[in-house]
Amino acid sequence: MTDPGLPDDILACLFDLDGVVTKTAVVHAAAWKEMFDAFLRERDGDAFRPFTDADYDEYVDGRPRADGVRTFLASRDIELPEGERDDPPDARTVHGLGNRKNERLLERIRTDGVEAYDGTLRYLAAVRARGLRTAIVSSSANCRDVLRSIGAEDLFDVRIDGVVAAERGLPGKPEPDTFLAAARDLGVEPSRAAVFEDALAGMDAGRAGHFGYVVGVDRVGQTDALYAHGADRVVTDLAELGGDE
Numbered sequence: 001m002t003d004p005g006l007p008d009d010i011l012a013c014l015f016d017l018d019g020v021v022t023k024t025a026v027v028h029a030a031a032w033k034e035m036f037d038a039f040l041r042e043r044d045g046d047a048f049r050p051f052t053d054a055d056y057d058e059y060v061d062g063r064p065r066a067d068g069v070r071t072f073l074a075s076r077d078i079e080l081p082e083g084e085r086d087d088p089p090d091a092r093t094v095h096g097l098g099n100r101k102n103e104r105l106l107e108r109i110r111t112d113g114v115e116a117y118d119g120t121l122r123y124l125a126a127v128r129a130r131g132l133r134t135a136i137v138s139s140s141a142n143c144r145d146v147l148r149s150i151g152a153e154d155l156f157d158v159r160i161d162g163v164v165a166a167e168r169g170l171p172g173k174p175e176p177d178t179f180l181a182a183a184r185d186l187g188v189e190p191s192r193a194a195v196f197e198d199a200l201a202g203m204d205a206g207r208a209g210h211f212g213y214v215v216g217v218d219r220v221g222q223t224d225a226l227y228a229h230g231a232d233r234v235v236t237d238l239a240e241l242g243g244d245e
């Protein structure tokens with residue numbers, strides 16, 4: 001087995017889900033755009049300013065759903081009531097918009113299914129064979145169902161997702177708390193753990209948590225931004241790191 005491309009003192013690997021393990025980042029981005037464009041059109045008419053890829057990267061990607069809504073709305077100086085977590089999707093509240101986005105996301109997943117990145121699955125199997133522990137760290141409340149749909153739940157010793165974060169009161173990325181919780185549950189110090197992320201907010205979390213190594217996964221051509229936000233190394237696929245037998 002080749003070297004997994006990590007510092008020798010790394011004992012655990014903490015993986016984001018969307019865009020790192022599964023090809024769902026583009027599905028999330030499309031669902032966010034569909035939801036926000038509809039909301040902005042309702043609010044401002046045909047002269048509305050659409051939600052862009054840059055908006056997704058800067059304000060939404062990697063953040064918990066409600067945080068993504070709040071951050072983007074703040075960027076447009078739009079204020080909405082907070083509402084409740086179980087607000088219906090047509091409610092004009094922060095949680096209502098978040099639930100509207102999730103409804104669109106689940107529709108797309110039901111229609112198109114979920115695909116995994118084969119390079120990531122091979123890398124996961126390889127690092128586990130070398131004795132490294134693994135965790136999935138995602139802001140998604142659908143994380144477990146997605147992992148089961150691709151047969152990958154058993155590749156992770158620990159799962160810290162949107163459900164677990166809500167139960168424990170953990171703030172989401174760009175705060176490091178979910179990654180720190182994963183390292184703690186694995187029984188390793190952050191300095192002995194590597195973070196694998198495709199989102200700028202995830203890079204910020206890796207840097208803020210003082211993790212031993214931060215790998216940026218560039219699926220959309222943002223290598224420079226990933227380095228600027230704290231990546232130690234950027235790859236387009238985890239197969240580039242090695243680890244295959």
